Amino acid sequence: MNYKEAMDFISNINKFGSVLGLDNIRELLSRLGNPQNKLKVVHIAGTNGKGSILAYLAGVFRESGYRAGRYVSPASFSYEERFRINEENISQDDLCYYMEKIKKTSEEMVADGGNHPTMFEIETALSFLYFLDKKVDVVLLETGMGGRLDATNVVDRPICTVIASISYDHMQYLGDTIEKIAYEKAGIIKEGCPVISYDNSKEANQVIKNVAKEKNCPLKFVNKKGIRILSESLNGQSFTYRSNSGRWYEKIEIPLLGEHQIWNAAVALEVLDIIKNYYCISEFQTEEGFRKTKWRGRLEILQKDPIILCDGAHNPDGARCLADFLQKNFTNRRIIYIMGVLADKEYEQMIQETVWLADSVYTVAPDNPRALSSKDLADMVRKCHSKVFVRDRLAQCLEEVKTISEKDDVIVVFGTLSFQNEL
Structure with missing residues (x-):
């Protein structure tokens, strides 16, 4: 074989x-x-x-x-x-x-x-x-x-x-x-x-x-x-x-x-x-x-100026921990979310735990057969937030967000562990 x-x-x-x-x-x-x-x-x-x-x-x-x-x-x-x-x-x-x-x-x-x-x-x-x-x-x-x-x-x-x-x-x-x-x-x-x-x-x-x-x-x-x-x-x-x-x-x-x-x-x-x-x-x-412990994709800072942070939060408790971290470390800074989830997760609760911290939210679909479509996720986020943008894939979306971001902004990619392979 x-x-x-x-x-x-x-x-x-x-x-x-x-x-x-x-x-x-x-x-x-x-x-x-x-x-x-x-x-x-x-x-x-x-x-x-x-x-x-x-x-x-x-x-x-x-x-x-x-x-x-x-x-x-x-x-x-x-x-x-x-x-x-x-x-x-x-x-x-x-x-x-x-x-x-x-x-x-x-x-x-x-x-x-x-x-x-x-x-x-x-x-x-x-x-x-x-x-x-x-x-x-x-x-x-x-x-x-x-x-x-x-x-x-x-x-x-x-x-x-x-x-x-x-x-x-x-x-x-x-x-x-x-x-x-x-x-x-x-x-x-x-x-x-x-x-x-x-x-x-x-x-x-x-x-x-x-x-x-x-x-x-x-x-x-x-x-x-x-x-x-x-x-x-x-x-x-x-x-x-x-x-x-x-x-x-x-x-x-x-x-x-x-x-x-x-x-x-x-x-x-x-x-x-x-x-x-x-x-x-x-x-x-x-x-x-x-x-010396290494564990990728868990509140991992990939870049600074602007900060790009990746987190594998994929359930309500993980989303709560992410929100606590952002609130403690990035007060008074513009936070931009790039979010994607799997359809079988409790994503409505994840949204409620996190979106109140975001200036804007971009939704994407993870490269996973269980993924929720970016449009369906955006429709759910709009129940709690007004600035929501639908995109297709993570890589292209991240490049777009980086071009409009300023030095002190914080870009947060989260919602599923599937994202790590796409970054």
């Missing part, structure tokens, strides 16, 4: 859609030798912040001389980005090798009367095979959607389970209340395995507590009272933190922007505290790992 054939295979199996449930992925992995049970795994679920937390952890492992495998979906810049070891994407040769192996096993499943694995199930299996063969020291595993029935939820004994920020998203699959959504996310909690959680709403926290108690799991929430912010700027942030165990971090510097990233960093520190018996990581390596 060459690279084109591998991509054609992936494209063809898209027709099987997304199916929640574990029977199919368990059958596929069983035929492949259950590689997931031979790996040390940190498993994370949540609505927002999963990738950021794992990015911090990956940075620390890299600085400490360990090989950390990351499975991230969806990818932003290239297909191979889904499978990474120490920030290096899988090679095309390796991708083709594992894809051919899984294709053969998938066809055998169908021949035996079973269902063909979905794209996400195939990618999940590929990540386990790849990371096992490459002898990684840890796998940083991110759920695709939900948790309880997510294809990644097949690891029997993760070394740590992590629950990130929980809010409304994918409600047609996960439920229409925070309690229902939290229950699905908490479904990755395994019997007796330690759990670290973001300090969510009282309702979400109670669900997490109940599941952890039922599974006999030690549970720790981020110690918000232990956080003291030292500095915040457009170049990064720093803070002190006292963990639940009493460990004192005198100064943690992070390049990721927004106060919510400090809370995400605190989650990562708690995870490191839990898994310290598995790895030898010094205080200096921890600080360097956080300081």
Whole structure:
């Protein structure tokens, strides 16, 4: 199988859609030798912040001389980005090798009367095979959607389970209340395995507590009272933190922007505290790992004079964090939005959270089959804002906006992670 054939295979199996449930992925992995049970795994679920937390952890492992495998979906810049070891994407040769192996096993499943694995199930299996063969020291595993029935939820004994920020998203699959959504996310909690959680709403926290108690799991929430912010700027942030165990971090510097990233960093520190018996990581390596963390498209400043800022906010909570950041950092400056969303997102609430800060809003359609048309998005924005302009694609729109912008303006591109590949 060459690279084109591998991509054609992936494209063809898209027709099987997304199916929640574990029977199919368990059958596929069983035929492949259950590689997931031979790996040390940190498993994370949540609505927002999963990738950021794992990015911090990956940075620390890299600085400490360990090989950390990351499975991230969806990818932003290239297909191979889904499978990474120490920030290096899988090679095309390796991708083709594992894809051919899984294709053969998938066809055998169908021949035996079973269902063909979905794209996400195939990618999940590929990540386990790849990371096992490459002898990684840890796998940083991110759920695709939900948790309880997510294809990644097949690891029997993760070394740590992590629950990130929980809010409304994918409600047609996960439920229409925070309690229902939290229950699905908490479904990755395994019997007796330690759990670290973001300090969510009282309702979400109670669900997490109940599941952890039922599974006999030690549970720790981020110690918000232990956080003291030292500095915040457009170049990064720093803070002190006292963990639940009493460990004192005198100064943690992070390049990721927004106060919510400090809370995400605190989650990562708690995870490191839990898994310290598995790895030898010094205080200096921890600080360097956080300081050098890279995670594209999250309040990322692409240019200055005028500032061009890209953010992957794609649900109401993410939009709220974006608005808080803009209000805190760009008071009395003209803000211009370039916005595009996917049709299955809660975009009306996203609009309500953000458009009041904008001088004008340009709507575009992301390069994604699930995209909402720029006209339909503009019609929705006009319910809240008068200066709305419809454009087709991001690249052309951004060039146009740059020509009319002044030095002190702020151009904000947001609404979907799909935009990152277009910038």
